[in-house]
Amino acid sequence: AAFLILGDACTRACRFCAIPHAARPAPPDPGEPARLAEAAAAMGLRHVVVTSVTRDDLRDGGAAHFAAVVRAIRARTPGATVEVLIPDFQGDGAAIDLVLAAAPDIFNHNLETVARLQPAVRPQADYGRSLGVLRHAAQAGARVKSGLMLGMGETEAELSATLRDLRAAGVSLLTLGQYLAPSAAHHPVARFVPPAEFDQWRATALALGFASVAAAPHVRSSYHAEELMAVRSAS
16 A cells, blocks of 8 residues: 655646645644554555655655654554655755665655656656665665656657666666556657557566566556565665
8 A cells, every 4th residue: 555645735746747736735744654654554554655745845855754654654563564655855865864764675766757758747856866866775775666657758769778777776676657647738648558568668677687577557656566575676
């Protein structure tokens, strides 16, 4: 199961996402970590995915809140594994380290798409910055995961280069799924990628050294997250 923390409004307005935008969302709820941990325990979860909206209005981007949630889950359900799917924290290494200090089992940050499409798809983010976040976590010894949406207008050459960039950054777990536009006002779907192509990209990614790859039209970041992390990390 995946839990969304830090509110229901995002300080960014990415063109692939339907979450509402707000320049100043509500402050973080100090009771949220304990409530989330209790909910995870009540559901009997063995693997908990924690993600959030982007909070550029907060000094640490919400990193301390992420860490508090991870620690609360650990205290309430010691046997559960925890995966965090974080925003980029504007590339702040100190904020990334706050999350890493809570020792999540998987550190996930989605690159989302190839370099050329970043300004159109996630204009307040940056390809190099996201790779830097992933590299920082990998160099700290974390098991690092990322994901891409296919069918946004990327070329085969661009996708191949992106996979190589992710491996060079130390990413060992990968998800590839079909992009679906939330509305006509969002970034359009350029094409629907056939399942056979997803199979080919999975084989390509494994050949590049990714330890585990989930690739299919319906795959999303938390798709079979527990099974994906069960494979030993690539070196």
